[in-house]
Amino acid sequence: MENEPDHENVEQSLCAKMSEEELNKSFNLEASLSKFSYIDLDKELEFKNDLIDDKEFDIPQVDTPPTLESILNETDDEDESFVLEDPTLLNIDTIDSHSYDTSSVASSDSGDRTNLKRKKKLPDSFSLHGSVMRHSLLKGISAQIVSAADKVDAGLPTAIAVSSLIAVGTSHGLALIFGKDQNQALRLCLGSTSVGGQYGAISALSINNDCSRLLCGFAKGQITMWDLASGKLLRSITDAHPPGTAILHIKFTDDPTLAICNDSGGSVFELTFKRVMGVRTCESRCLFSGSKGEVCCIEPLHSKPELKDHPITQFSLLAMASLTKILVIGLKPSLKVWMTFPYGRMDPSSVPLLAWHFVAVQNYVNPMLAFCRGDVVHFLLVKRDESGAIHVTKQKHLHLYYDLINFTWINSRTVVLLDSVEKLHVIDRQTQEELETVEISEVQLVYNSSHFKSLATGGNVSQALALVGEKACYQSISSYGGQIFYLGTKSVYVMMLRSWRERVDHLLKQDCLTEALALAWSFHEGKAKAVVGLSGDASKRKAIVADRMVEILFHYADRALKKCPDQGKIQVMEQHFQDMVPVIVDYCLLLQRKDLLFSQMYDKLSENSVAKGVFLECLEPYILSDKLVGITPQVMKDLIVHFQDKKLMENVEALIVHMDITSLDIQQVVLMCWENRLYDAMIYVYNRGMNEFISPMEKLFRVIAPPLNAGKTLTDEQVVMGNKLLVYISCCLAGRAYPLGDIPEDLVPLVKNQVFEFLIRLHSAEASPEEEIYPYIRTLLHFDTREFLNVLALTFEDFKNDKQAVEYQQRIVDILLKVMVENSDFTPSQVGCLFTFLARQLAKPDNTLFVNRTLFDQVLEFLCSPDDDSRHSERQQVLLELLQAGGIVQFEESRLIRMAEKAEFYQICEFMYEREHQYDKIIDCYLRDPLREEEVFNYIHNILSIPGHSAEEKQSVWQKAMDHIEELVSLKPCKAAELVATHFSGHIEMVIKKLQNQVLLFKFLRSLLDPREGIHINQELLQISPCITEQFIELLCQFNPTQVIETLQVLECYRLEETIQITQKYQLHEVTAYLLEKKGDSHGAFLIMLERLQSKLQEITHQGENTKEDPSLKDVEDTMVETIALCQRNSHNLNQQQREALWFPLLEAMMAPQKLSSSAIPHLHSEALKSLTMQVLNSMAAFIALPSILQRILQ
Known part of the structure; x- marks a missing residue:
């Protein structure tokens, strides 16, 4: 027997919780098939052609890159890699060398860590998917099981198998056969309690494909075969496997003469049924010996009649799960191992699970094996290549946050999992999304623990197998035709997917209308999971679901009106409708039912004024995003009036420019826009409603021109109007609609011509006698010269191949020059902008403009005029921009430099010198x-x-x-x-x-x-000579003597002797003492400091009494402290005699004034000197012996 997984590491792996992550809800997967019965693979293929992401579904076999999830969740406790194992674990003498194909599962897992424990919690799915599963108690069968236990001593139920009939095995050896009709009648009672006493409980059941034979495995190891038509016992097999072990599994293969059994010793046997000369026999062959690793789960691949010619079926594949690995072998044409897959470390009590299903991947139908032990489900896709070899490709894993005890395919896209606390989890395999969770503890599920422990034969099983048996329920769950049957101690339950309509209705019954609509919409869009009952054709599906959604919407609207609060604040009513009305609007628009929205729904909701207002406000985001066009005139009118009433004029403007307003009263809308300063909307209405592009400009010019011509400052509102006017002109000349979109192509040339003709008019329509020529261009130049010229520059870019446009270009330039050069109203900056604009145009390689060069000379004179000292920087900047824009070619350079120097335009001079x-x-x-x-x-x-x-x-x-x-x-x-x-x-x-x-x-x-x-200067690289440093020190002594010592401390390159002479020259005694000490002459330094101290003490004795803060007394203290510090620094390196030569003179100097009469020294100074003398005594005590000090004082 193979080694069991390390328990400690298994526990660590189980504790590795993965953080909660959001699942991908947008994976576009077509709904499941419409039948409860076995999957219709032709339809499956048809659906998959367009709707399955092949690349995601079919992971490449080699060099698969690790997923982000696997990288983020990688731990040091790495499990075993995914490798093929020793084939000798199988009890086969001759194994084909091709059994271990290099491109099988092993080579497909190079990048993904499959065995890491990654826990994730899925979001609550009821609001997304509704109730996916319908579960029912089979009352007839449940009642008869209880009755049989009471009346005929059948015992408790132990196993179930389902096909066209339902077979239930009991603990006293009986097999009860029930029909699947409404009556659930007992058809047969096979066996007897006397045989049950001999064989023990039925521990496993299996019905063959055509529902003609039943195999029963018993707790004491015997096997019986029954004819389900006649109820006859056909075979009683007692020698198929070693005695003393219970039958854990008995399985028919697709070949009715071939079955597989698995006993509690962990061995697997092939049973071949023969009938020779009327005698029924059974030959047994050991496929796997329990001595090499106990198998506790087996699963042959079954195929329905429509797949009988599939190239895989001829191999009669069998999957086996031992306590350490998965094996896939072929029983035909000869025994061959196709794959082994080790689990790695995991909880030894977790149950190995296997389940086959045919799925469509990349337009081909192939079997997929799901296997699991613990909380990670692996999917393996089995294919056959042209050479006849089988390839196993690993697919995306399913990582769970619970341990499984059962795995069941309900169809190729939906699986149902049962966890160790008896909760069912319905999972969409491809997106790994949990669709529903169902508690089934009420079933009181039957467990197969006693058979795994082989209690009927004395309990001679391994501890590992007995531990797995604690949660084993292999024989209590059986699936057939999209239905799953659960065997309880006193009952049988069946579960199946609800139809799409049933799921929607289930939500409606619970008054979850919003959730019902959302679910229905997911059916409509083909994004729902586990779908049953909808056509595969997208148009038919959408039509069916849309009809149902319309019914729900009517019901929803009625409920919104009926449940409106009758009393209370208006805000409460508004909140009620704001919660409900948007749902109606959203779904009507999603269903493209504007007819319904603007007729029946609008009429219904208009019964309540609050609901009507909320309805109209709901339309706003759709209109602004151009998702809603073609609103009815009545609704459009109501919409504008509603926002007007609420004083939301900015919203009105935003809506108008996105609406088709041809059906409205244009003049009324224009008037409203003008009165409310909705200039964008006004322009839009003129343009779209009347194809009129000049009138909006005239209205705006009439407002901004008078104050500009009078030299007045514009109001904020007038500035807004001017800016909009500039943008509008720019749009018209560029062929774009204002404020968004494009002008129809056939109108673009007409609009451009109209706008140009308007701009270059000599006079306005209602001109006064004193109006200057070209009022419109003049007004725009006064408003914002630079931006107006930018508009023209952009427009000129499109004039390359348009002869008439080129003529307009020259005409406008001539007008600009006439207006600005011949008028003194414009600033240097404005004039400079014009000539910069002209310079750029003239510098273009395809330029056709003509501008008199003398005009540039006039501009130069104007900008460099020495008469005007104001705006100096502005004039220089303008001229610089003009030169940089290419205007340099218009000037004689020497003259330009002379004038620039004269005007002190040094940036201009720099520009010119740079060129040269x-x-x-x-x-x-x-x-x-x-x-x-x-x-x-x-x-x-x-x-x-x-x-x-x-x-x-x-x-x-x-x-x-x-x-x-x-x-x-x-x-x-x-x-x-x-x-x-x-x-x-x-x-x-x-x-x-x-x-x-x-x-x-x-x-x-x-x-x-x-x-x-x-x-930051590197002094070493600088190589300054000492004489330069000493020159600096001398200057420092002159101009900042108090900083000399601090500076000397950071300077490096100077000579001591020369520097001492400098400091002595300027009588900086403290600096000289510092340098002498640095030189090593501490006694010389001390003498200088002592002399300084004595001179300051003499000053005290010759002045009158003063305050304690007397500067001279402070000087004494500072000098004394510096002298003490000098003595302290050097005493460590001196002998006793040399120390005394420093400290005693210092002490005598401090005591000398005190020897004078009291009248010579004021009282306050006397006290201060005593205190200072004590400081000296305390400091010298650390270097001079106390007796020597006392003796010196006494002397």
Whole structure:
């Protein structure tokens, strides 16, 4: 017997819960077949042709990539890989070498981790799918089972098998045969209680394909065969397998002379029935020995008559499940192993399950084996290739959050699972969606535990098999013709799929109208699961379901009106209808029944004013998304009035521009739009309702022109109108409808011509005598010059092949020049916009425009005019844009530069010098421009460092920067230092010589040498000579003496002797002491500090009494603290005598003033000096012995 799985690892695997995930609800799968009986494979194929995703369904055999789910749920506790196992586990002497095909299951699982425990909870499915299963108690059979137990001592039911008849085995050895008609009459009672006493309970049953024979397996190992027509005992087999073991399974194959049995020893035997000379015999052959691994579940492949010629059927396939693996073998033409599949680790108490079914994949019908042990169901597709070999392809797994004890196919797309707490789960196989959960504990299901423990023969079974038997119910569940039968201790229940109509009606009975409509719609669209009773033809299916949905909608509308709250706030009524009316609108539109929606439904709901309002508001999103066109005139009118009444004018406008308004009163709608400032809607109504494109422009111009011509500021509303006018003109000239869509193609040329003719009119229709020429173009230029010219630029793009349009283009340009150049009303920016626009047009390779060059010279004079100092930046920016747009070709460059320099247009100068590669001159442009002078550093750096410039160009820039170095340092010392360090590091002394101003030199050297200035300069690469550093120190002593010590602490390159001389020159005694100490002359440093202290003490003795905060006293304290610190730092490295030479003079210096008379030193100073002296004593005590200190004091 094979090793059992490791229990600890099984528990770990069971505890690996997968997080809840949303299932894919949009997988478009055609409904299941219309019959309760066995699947009609011709129809199945027809449905599958268009509706099955072959790539998803049929996973490739080799190199399947891991799914995202498998990657996310990968754990370190990896199970065994999917490999073929040793065929010697089967009791077969000669096995064909082809048994282990390389493309079988093993090679198909390269990427997916099949054995990981991935738990997921499915969403509540009732609202999605309704009640999928109908379950009924078979009262007649149930009553007769109870009666037989009481009256003839038949015992309790133990096994069930179903075909055209229903066979129930009992614990006292009887087989009760019932009809499947309405009466459920007892047809036969096979066997006797006396035989039952000898053989034990019936432990397994099997009916052959034509329902003519019944095989009964018994708890003590015997097997009987009965004729179901006559009730005769045909065979009694006692030697088919080793004695002392119970029959766990007995199964007919499709060959009526061949059956398979499985005993509690874990062995599997083939039974061959023969009849020679009228004598019935049975030959037994062991297929699998329980000594090599116990088999506890077997399942031969059965095929219906319509599949008798299928190429797989000739192999008579048999699936077997041991406690560690699945095996698929062929019984014919010779015994052959086609596949083994190990489970890996799992709960040893879980029940192995097997189930076959024919399915259509890629337009071919082939058998699929489902197998499971625990909470993962595997699907294997079995095919035969042209060479005659069988290939097994692994399909998508089904990962569950519960352990299974039964798996049943109800059709090729729907499976019914029973978990270990007796809950049924109806699953759509392809989407793995749970359709329904049903509690069946009321069945009181019969378990086969006693037979797995072989109690009738003394219980001589393995512990592993007995553990599996605790949940085994193989013989209590039987399926046939789309029905599943469950055997209870006192009853038999049958379950089947409800028809689509029954599922909808079931929801209606529970007053779930919204859910019923949703379910019906899923039937209509072919997206529902487990569908029964609908035609495969899509048009027929939709027609049938649509009729039923219309009936439900009428019922729904009636209920909405009847259940409306009679009293209470209006908000309550609105909420009621907002919950219900949208459903009616949605489904009428989904069903494309606008006739129904706008007639009967609208009339019905209009009985209630609140319902009518909600109805009209429901139409809004459909209209705005252009999903609803062709609204009836009455509804359209009511819709606009409703939103008007609610003051939702923006909504009205949004609706109008999406509606066909030809059936409305156009003038009334235009008036309403104008009064409510719905300009988009007004333009739309003019365009669509009257094919009138000029009138909207005239109305808008009449509002915005007067204030613009008078130089007044526009109101916000007028600005909105002007912007809409510009966009409208742009749309018309581009052939687009406003605010959305396109102008009909036959109208596009007409509209363009009309708009151009309108714009270039010399005067408006109602012109006053003082009106200037070209009022419309003038108004648009005043409103927004740049945007109007952009509109024209876009329009000109389409004028390449249109001769008339080109003439319009020249005409408009001439008018623009006449209006703007001959008029002083326009700003430099506006004029510049015009010439920038012209420059771009003239620069095009296919340009046909003519513009007098002298006009550009006039513009140059205008923009560079020195008379006008205002708008300097604006004028320069305008000229720059003009040059960048290609206008440079219109000017004489030398004159342009002269005028730019005169006008101080340094950006223009830069632009021109850049063209001539005169980069050194650009430095002057930056330095003279107050707004951009600090950018000069980046400019110099870029020229000197970025590739692309010649050596001569770089040298000229370098020299220019050197010539202006003093100016650069004055501008930004730190930036200048950074520039010098990067590009002038070898010429620092030259730079210093150029800096005659000592303050500038100090700022420059500080930025260059002091790392605290924030400039990241590598001092090693800079290689500064000590004399430069010492020059900086001397400048520091002059301009910032208080910072000398702090700076010396961070400086690196200076000489001590020379620096000491500098500090002595400027009498910075503390700095000198610091340098002497750094040099190693601690005594010399001490003497300087002591001298400083004594001089400050003398100052105290010669001044009058003052406050405690006297500056001189504070100076004494600071100097003393620094001196103490000096002594402390150096005492560690001195001997006793040298220490005393430091500390005793310090002590004497502090005590000396106190020896004077009390009149010489004020009282407050005396007390302070005593305190300071104590500080000295406390500090020196750590370095000088106390007796020595006392002796010195006494002396």
